[in-house]
Amino acid sequence: MTTNKESDKKKSNNKNTKKGKSVTSKDSHYKEANPDKKEGTFWKDFGTFLNKKVVRGFFGIVIMAISVFMLISVISFFFSGGHDQAVVSNLSDPSVDPTVEPIRNVGKALGACLSQWLINDLFGLGSLCLIAFVFMAGLDLFFLSGKDYLIKVLKRFAFYGFLCLWVSLLCGLIVDTLEPGSFIQWGGQNGLYLESWLRDRIGYLGIFLLLLIVLFALFLFVSEDNYNKLHGWLSFASPQKRAEMKESRRLRKAEKIAKKRLEEEKAELLDTKIDEASQASTVVDDKDDNLIVQIDDEEESFGGEPFMEQSSQAVQDDSSDLTNLVSDSLSQSHLEEEEPTYDTMDVKNHIIQDSEDNEVTQLEGDRVKDEDVMIEVAKGDEVCNDLNMEPQKPGQWVELRRYHLPSLDVLGPDEETVMEYDKAEIDQNKELIVSTLKSFKMPVRVEKVTVGPTITLYEVIPEAGIKISRIRSIEDDIAMSLKSEGIRIIAPMPGKGTIGIEVPNSQPSIVTLRSVLASKKYRESTMELPVAIGKTITNEVFMFDLAKMPHLLIAGATGQGKSVGLNAMIASLLFKKRPEELKFVLVDPKMLEFSLYEGMERHYLAMLPDATSPIVTDMSQVVPTLKSLCVLMDERYALLAAARVRNIKEYNTLFKEGKLPPNKKHHFMPYIVLIVDEFADLIMTSGKEVEMPIARIAQKARAAGIHMVIATQRPSTDIITGIIKANFPARIAFKVFSMIDSRTILDSPGANQLVGRGDMLFNQGKDTIRLQCAFMDTPENEQLVHEIAKQESFTSAYLLPDPPVENEAKDAPTADSLDDLFDEVARMVVSSQVGSTSNIQRRFNVGYNRAGRLMDQLEGAGIVSPQDGSKPRQVLIQDEGLLESLLIQIHG
Numbered sequence: 008m009t010t011n012k013e014s015d016k017k018k019s020n021n022k023n024t025k026k027g028k029s030v031t032s033k034d035s036h037y038k039e040a041n042p043d044k045k046e047g048t049f050w051k052d053f054g055t056f057l058n059k060k061v062v063r064g065f066f067g068i069v070i071m072a073i074s075v076f077m078l079i080s081v082i083s084f085f086f087s088g089g090h091d092q093a094v095v096s097n098l099s100d101p102s103v104d105p106t107v108e109p110i111r112n113v114g115k116a117l118g119a120c121l122s123q124w125l126i127n128d129l130f131g132l133g134s135l136c137l138i139a140f141v142f143m144a145g146l147d148l149f150f151l152s153g154k155d156y157l158i159k160v161l162k163r164f165a166f167y168g169f170l171c172l173w174v175s176l177l178c179g180l181i182v183d184t185l186e187p188g189s190f191i192q193w194g195g196q197n198g199l200y201l202e203s204w205l206r207d208r209i210g211y212l213g214i215f216l217l218l219l220i221v222l223f224a225l226f227l228f229v230s231e232d233n234y235n236k237l238h239g240w241l242s243f244a245s246p247q248k249r250a251e252m253k254e255s256r257r258l259r260k261a262e263k264i265a266k267k268r269l270e271e272e273k274a275e276l277l278d279t280k281i282d283e284a285s286q287a288s289t290v291v292d293d294k295d296d297n298l299i300v301q302i303d304d305e306e307e308s309f310g311g312e313p314f315m316e317q318s319s320q321a322v323q324d325d326s327s328d329l330t331n332l333v334s335d336s337l338s339q340s341h342l343e344e345e346e347p348t349y350d351t352m353d354v355k356n357h358i359i360q361d362s363e364d365n366e367v368t369q370l371e372g373d374r375v376k377d378e379d380v381m382i383e384v385a386k387g388d389e390v391c392n393d394l395n396m397e398p399q400k401p402g403q404w405v406e407l408r409r410y411h412l413p414s415l416d417v418l419g420p421d422e423e424t425v426m427e428y429d430k431a432e433i434d435q436n437k438e439l440i441v442s443t444l445k446s447f448k449m450p451v452r453v454e455k456v457t458v459g460p461t462i463t464l465y466e467v468i469p470e471a472g473i474k475i476s477r478i479r480s481i482e483d484d485i486a487m488s489l490k491s492e493g494i495r496i497i498a499p500m501p502g503k504g505t506i507g508i509e510v511p512n513s514q515p516s517i518v519t520l521r522s523v524l525a526s527k528k529y530r531e532s533t534m535e536l537p538v539a540i541g542k543t544i545t546n547e548v549f550m551f552d553l554a555k556m557p558h559l560l561i562a563g564a565t566g567q568g569k570s571v572g573l574n575a576m577i578a579s580l581l582f583k584k585r586p587e588e589l590k591f592v593l594v595d596p597k598m599l600e601f602s603l604y605e606g607m608e609r610h611y612l613a614m615l616p617d618a619t620s621p622i623v624t625d626m627s628q629v630v631p632t633l634k635s636l637c638v639l640m641d642e643r644y645a646l647l648a649a650a651r652v653r654n655i656k657e658y659n660t661l662f663k664e665g666k667l668p669p670n671k672k673h674h675f676m677p678y679i680v681l682i683v684d685e686f687a688d689l690i691m692t693s694g695k696e697v698e699m700p701i702a703r704i705a706q707k708a709r710a711a712g713i714h715m716v717i718a719t720q721r722p723s724t725d726i727i728t729g730i731i732k733a734n735f736p737a738r739i740a741f742k743v744f745s746m747i748d749s750r751t752i753l754d755s756p757g758a759n760q761l762v763g764r765g766d767m768l769f770n771q772g773k774d775t776i777r778l779q780c781a782f783m784d785t786p787e788n789e790q791l792v793h794e795i796a797k798q799e800s801f802t803s804a805y806l807l808p809d810p811p812v813e814n815e816a817k818d819a820p821t822a823d824s825l826d827d828l829f830d831e832v833a834r835m836v837v838s839s840q841v842g843s844t845s846n847i848q849r850r851f852n853v854g855y856n857r858a859g860r861l862m863d864q865l866e867g868a869g870i871v872s873p874q875d876g877s878k879p880r881q882v883l884i885q886d887e888g889l890l891e892s893l894l895i896q897i898h899g
């Protein structure tokens with residue numbers, strides 16, 4: 008764009024010049040009638056002439072040459088000045104013949120006079136600063152033009168002028184006082200004068216202090232960096248300042264490393280390209296009989312620029328040419344990388360847009376260096392003011408007619424959670440993101456900033472040609488420069504032409520469950536099993552229908568918010584679903600997490616008929632419970648088939664409409680939600696035994712309205728096995744501590760970069776969404792259960808069908824059916840008192856199936872107890888004599 012503008016400018020300049028010419032040549036009358044115009048045109052032309060590169064270059068070199076002459080003369084003056092002085096001071100005297108007494112200065116008469124004037128008459132050694140100024144002015148003229156040059160020269164003049172006076176005064180004060188008779192006046196006439204003038208007024212101490220102050224001012228003047236350093240030194244007590252300085256040092260270091268890396272990449276690429284180019288060459292020769300090498304068109308790019316664009320053209324077969332071409336292309340791409348080409352704007356204001364009322368507030372005087380950035384503070388979803396849940400029309404299916412859904416009031420007062428954000432923090436993060444990416448040669452522009460409850464999303468647009476994968480690869484570096492843990496890069500943002508960088512807020516707001524459940528989105532939802540789990544990073548309520556999932560797997564390290572998440576899920580179902588519509592089967596190996604739900608046993612809990620507690624805490628009850636759910640599932644399938652419907656929703660609709668006669672065993676089917684708080688414990692105690700019914704329910708139970716939510720702290724592959732993963736398409740990951748764990752749960756990294764306390768990722772096969780889980784504290788939870796418990800209830804918990812009796816005694820084996828090894832195995836088991844299949848396998852060198860069969864026969868003969876979960880079987884016969892008589896009995 009800059010280039011375009013420049014060319015436009017040039018065009019317009021050219022036009023103007025052409026126009027000027029045509030006026031002067033064609034219209035002489037006009038020329039004479041407007042002498043002022045003529046003069047103006049002359050100066051304009053003269054200015055244009057002087058501004059020409061060549062002219063500037065020429066004068067620049069002339070000025071530099073003059074300064075070099077002055078310097079050499081002055082140096083020569085220090086050695087020959089004493090001798091030349093007499094000649095120089097009498098040059099105007101015609102009786103003095105300079106050929107008789109030749110001038111020794113290298114610059115001869117001119118050099119001697121000039122140095123005499125510069126050193127002795129003007130500023131002594133300080134005049135060296137003037138010479139330096141002249142040289143620099145020449146150098147600047149070589150490189151700069153117009154206004155830039157003028158500003159630079161003025162700045163230099165101020166600096167060298169002060170430095171000259173300073174040196175002159177110092178020399179006048181020290182050297183001239185110490186060495187009064189020398190032919191050199193080290194401070195020059197002016198230095199001496201200045202020194203005596205100041206001495207009369209402020210004394211030596213004053214002069215000394217003045218010298219210090221001027222030196223200090225000059226030091227600050229040299230560069231802004233010095234000022235920053237000084238600022239840093241002076242504000243050393245401020246930790247923020249120290250951190251900033253440290254950060255800028257770190258960035259400079261990172262930049263150096265990046266440069267080095269880039270050099271290496273460049274060298275590597277250069278080698279590869281040369282190889283590729285020489286391989287890809289084909290000989291194409293036509294008219295001139297010259298050997299021409301045609302290089303294949305390549306789409307590959309380096310640093311985002313189409314690499315070897317020109318190389319698709321035919322070039323002479325000369326390897327050095329090839330090398331040159333490649334390096335040109337590389338340096339070109341690097342040059343372009345270094346200089347961002349997007350427009351920079353002069354003075355811009357931050358715009359803060361309130362997304363709810365669309366008011367745009369401009370913060371005056373708050374200038375952003377290089378772009379307008381929209382900061383959006385999302386206010387979230389519309390809220391329903393009526394806290395009471397909609398009264399249900401009690402149909403025939405409603406049994407608890409006086410039961411009403413709990414009001415949101417049980418969740419405690421809603422603190423008005425106006426999201427606050429720290430603009431300084433946002434500005435700082437923005438700058439750091441831009442500078443870090445720039446230090447890796449990836450210039451970007453921050454397009455938009457969206458402030459969410461716990462995360463702020465910075466959307467950036469990279470410079471054309473930057474590979475997105477490169478930005479993704481420096482996630483850790485960005486995290487380091489922002490000194491923040493949970494940085495996540497979404498590249499590209501789905502549906503947008505930007506790259507998202509999620510940065511946790513230093514002061515996150517808590518997303519209360521009440522604020523989520525009070526939203527219109529939740530209140531008006533018609534989902535079968537609505538779960539409002541939390542809010543997105545743009546502060547929108549995030550909901551899903553558990554009935555459609557149909558099962559959910561949750562993982563996260565300890566203390567990262569799993570239990571809070573499960574409670575939020577249960578609560579959002581309880582506020583929407585009546586006891587007739589929903590039952591929970593709660594499995595709680597930790598024994599504490601779900602105990603508070605015991606109060607709603609007769610409303611919402613389901614249990615085995617002979618269970619002692621409505622919450623399954625005894626692991627030996629888990630397998631029977633799961634098997635019972637399988638039986639229930641089969642029963643429901645039979646009812647669905649009888650009603651000729653495909654799923655529970657259609658079935659219940661028919662039932663509500665009275666189209667399914669209750670006397671044919673039809674009844675209203677509540678949804679069953681099985682929640683397991685620590686799945687790892689289950690797998691450890693029951694192994695494959697739990698995996699199988701879980702897999703069976705997962706595969707089939709959706710139509711029957713049975714859904715599972717299983718949570719674990721240990722998302723390792725031996726807990727979340729292939730079977731489990733395949734049957735749980737919806738996953739939630741709270742923070743985990745390793746990328747492997749994140750991959751196990753989500754099939755991608757990311758969960759290891761979360762910040763904890765309810766920060767989570769939700770994945771349902773497609774995109775992964777970052778959410779902040781809703782929070783409900785224990786008193787609120789207790790209040791909710793109390794509100795339910797005090798209402799009309801069923802007479803008992805919902806009773807699940809009896810599980811099939813699996814461990815019924817095996818038939819006593821007959822002598823014919825016994826394995827040949829039976830007697831020996833029985834003796835070994837009784838003598839060792841270990842009833843284990845693997846032990847039999849090892850001792851008798853038999854396969855697993857045969858050992859299993861032998862164990863069944865031992866069980867059938869009453870020698871070992873039936874299997875009890877993963878526990879080893881008990882050996883029921885302790886006495887070997889008793890065993891012998893049993894064996895005799897069996898063999899008849």
Ligand SMILES: Nc1ncnc2c1ncn2[C@@H]1O[C@H](COP(=O)(O)OP(=O)(O)OP(=O)(O)O)[C@@H](O)[C@H]1O
Binds near residue numbers: 517564766780
């Ligand atoms: N959504 C949230 N918002 C704010 N704080 C939260 C949130 N979730 C969890 N926390 C904080 O983290 C603490 C631990 O949460 P929680 O008990 O749910 O962890 P957990 O993952 O279940 O741990 P464990 O597996 O050891 O039981 C909570 O007591 C609370 O202080």
